[in-house]
Amino acid sequence: MRSLRGRLTIWLLAGMGLLLTAGGLVLSRVIGFQLRRTYDAALLDKARSLAALAEEQDGKVWLELSGEVMPEFERADNPDYFELWLRDGTMVERSRSLGVRNLPRSGTPPGRLRLRDLTLPDGRHGRQVEISFRPRSEQLEVKDRGVEPVARSGADSPIAILAVAHSREELDALLASVQVTLILVVLALLGGTTLLVKSVVGIALAPLDNLAHQLDGMDADSLGRELPAAADLPAELVPVVYHLNGLLARLDASFARERAFSANLAHELRTPLSELRAVTEVALKWPDEAFSALDAVAEVHGIGLQMEKVVLNLLALARYDGKQHTVWNSEVSLREVAASCWDTVAAEAGETGATLQLEIPEGLTVVTDREKLSLILSNLFSNAVTHGRRGGAVTCSAVMDGADFSLRVGNGTDALTPEDLPRMFDRFWRKDPARSGARHAGLGLALVSALCDLLGIEKDARLVDGRFEITLRGRALEAPPFIVPSSGRC
Amino acid sequence: MRLLLIEDSSRLRATLERGLRKTGYAVDAAKDGREGLWLATENAYDVIILDLMLPEIDGLTVLRRLRDAGKATHVLILSAKDMVEDRVQGLRLGADDYLVKPFSFDELCARLEALVRRSYQVKNPTIRIGDLEINTAARRAWYAGREVKLTPREYGVLEILVLRAGEVVSRRDLWEHLYELDSEATSNVVDVLVYTLRKKLDAHETGSARSLIETRRGEGYVIRAGDP
Numbered sequence: 001m002r003s004l005r006g007r008l009t010i011w012l013l014a015g016m017g018l019l020l021t022a023g024g025l026v027l028s029r030v031i032g033f034q035l036r037r038t039y040d041a042a043l044l045d046k047a048r049s050l051a052a053l054a055e056e057q058d059g060k061v062w063l064e065l066s067g068e069v070m071p072e073f074e075r076a077d078n079p080d081y082f083e084l085w086l087r088d089g090t091m092v093e094r095s096r097s098l099g100v101r102n103l104p105r106s107g108t109p110p111g112r113l114r115l116r117d118l119t120l121p122d123g124r125h126g127r128q129v130e131i132s133f134r135p136r137s138e139q140l141e142v143k144d145r146g147v148e149p150v151a152r153s154g155a156d157s158p159i160a161i162l163a164v165a166h167s168r169e170e171l172d173a174l175l176a177s178v179q180v181t182l183i184l185v186v187l188a189l190l191g192g193t194t195l196l197v198k199s200v201v202g203i204a205l206a207p208l209d210n211l212a213h214q215l216d217g218m219d220a221d222s223l224g225r226e227l228p229a230a231a232d233l234p235a236e237l238v239p240v241v242y243h244l245n246g247l248l249a250r251l252d253a254s255f256a257r258e259r260a261f262s263a264n265l266a267h268e269l270r271t272p273l274s275e276l277r278a279v280t281e282v283a284l285k286w287p288d289e290a291f292s293a294l295d296a297v298a299e300v301h302g303i304g305l306q307m308e309k310v311v312l313n314l315l316a317l318a319r320y321d322g323k324q325h326t327v328w329n330s331e332v333s334l335r336e337v338a339a340s341c342w343d344t345v346a347a348e349a350g351e352t353g354a355t356l357q358l359e360i361p362e363g364l365t366v367v368t369d370r371e372k373l374s375l376i377l378s379n380l381f382s383n384a385v386t387h388g389r390r391g392g393a394v395t396c397s398a399v400m401d402g403a404d405f406s407l408r409v410g411n412g413t414d415a416l417t418p419e420d421l422p423r424m425f426d427r428f429w430r431k432d433p434a435r436s437g438a439r440h441a442g443l444g445l446a447l448v449s450a451l452c453d454l455l456g457i458e459k460d461a462r463l464v465d466g467r468f469e470i471t472l473r474g475r476a477l478e479a480p481p482f483i484v485p486s487s488g489r490c
Numbered sequence: 491m492r493l494l495l496i497e498d499s500s501r502l503r504a505t506l507e508r509g510l511r512k513t514g515y516a517v518d519a520a521k522d523g524r525e526g527l528w529l530a531t532e533n534a535y536d537v538i539i540l541d542l543m544l545p546e547i548d549g550l551t552v553l554r555r556l557r558d559a560g561k562a563t564h565v566l567i568l569s570a571k572d573m574v575e576d577r578v579q580g581l582r583l584g585a586d587d588y589l590v591k592p593f594s595f596d597e598l599c600a601r602l603e604a605l606v607r608r609s610y611q612v613k614n615p616t617i618r619i620g621d622l623e624i625n626t627a628a629r630r631a632w633y634a635g636r637e638v639k640l641t642p643r644e645y646g647v648l649e650i651l652v653l654r655a656g657e658v659v660s661r662r663d664l665w666e667h668l669y670e671l672d673s674e675a676t677s678n679v680v681d682v683l684v685y686t687l688r689k690k691l692d693a694h695e696t697g698s699a700r701s702l703i704e705t706r707r708g709e710g711y712v713i714r715a716g717d718p
Contacts (some may be wrong), residue, residue, distance in 0.1 A: 263571075267543070270570035274591035275501045281595040282509035289512065299501060432545060 523547030
């Protein structure tokens, strides 16, 4: 059973059932034991009383018993039985109820007693006690006041054995009654426990039901709504609600990112599509105008290249996400790679007046994928040149820190705020909400992020005194899975 | 008719400017919201074509500020934002029409014509004044049942005079509706246009003693409403 409520109910009921049954059994045993002991004690008392009536004189033993003292041995209905004999088997006395029948004999040693169950001569279940004793010896002693009989228990008396038997049907009936009562009590307690357990489990799990109800009512539009941490929320659920709220917040952020991604992608494609349609429709409407078909074709070509760039970057991101790229590690000179990557943005830098301050020591090498590191640096440089302060310096420095390297690219900025930092690696994120300009679609830093993940490089973006810096940290000397000549790539 | 195009995509802006001018509109263009708001506030336009995602000042803010300033110029929003909420928000802020990118150039022109007609409270694209008939959708004119071949600017002059029939339209007004802000044409060019227009119409003259387009010295030109 997977239900928590079902599990709790079943296990609690099973546990309570076991405990009640065990308790009932123990109680039944204790009560039975006590009743039997009381019963046996009464039987023994009766036997001892009878034994006290036995007398010996001059080696002769008899029993001073009259029917009035113990009528139970005389009556016809449900009588008791006794038998007194000497150790040598000589019968001394027996109850009238026995008639000619005998009670079973065990040969109890002197001073001991023996209890046993038996079937009475009249067929009833009974219990018998057998005691062995020396009868009281009665001697006549001459005292100052005359001759008086003196009772004493002498070591010379012959050993007599007395067996007394009594029906145990009353005891059995009482024991049965006790057991039935206990069974009924246990069953009633089990029934009550079932109701109690169901009720308690229901009350205890009510906050969980409420939580499930609240979660059930949530959809993509209500993810931003926090689950209320009510004051009466059980302590066990507080961390659950806390973590659920964290998860919901992350999901909401992911959904928001997804929506922003879709909207931005739509914009990035709608704008060139609009341009494409307008250019072609205007050219087709006035085919003989000075603005020739050739100019329109050139415009269309430019739009196609812009769209191709967006699509290729998206495909690259999808491949990086899907780990469909092999990392080809080789020994890479950071200074050399940085310098060659700056060359790829030199034309753009010329337009904005940006200059490179390369502060990487000669001979600083790392083992990584040269091509992917070049893509990272090219994107960072392009980003710095396009969005950095016009005419400012783009710095690129690197240091070794033990087995790790740290590479930093920075540029002056007036536009960025600390709130921009967590979002700038999102796909299509652009500071400019108008998303103007066709040169950058907002995928450069997303590509940097994906490539860093692929190469096991940590990235960190921060604003320091009006400068925007991205720092890359990674292992400098990893065992390369595939070594290829560094000059053969990038 | 004079339009203001506020669009940040240089390629789209240039293409639309070119196409709309060819259609016969005078087009001023702005590349961001700040420039667009300034042009819209300082000049009289028949229609403003407004992108929403603009640098400097976004399109909705431009629209709000225009309306706050009491500018009643018709605004057509041209945006990649296609959600119902975006359209509703734009229209509720005072836009007169909303066209989602990508769009058909012909549809844009048709919507602009509709907005221009609405400016002059005309619903039928075919307008008749006596023997003169113009079709604002086809941008063509007929006089006494025969088509008058007009250049886009000549048609522009005729259209304004017809739409404002009975009202004297100053040379300045005509110039502003026909030429862009940065045009080097002088106001004399309006007189030249009216002269050639009259000549073409007179060629179809049916014997009326007066020319269809009257000159009011020192004031401008007028076509009398309900002229026989």
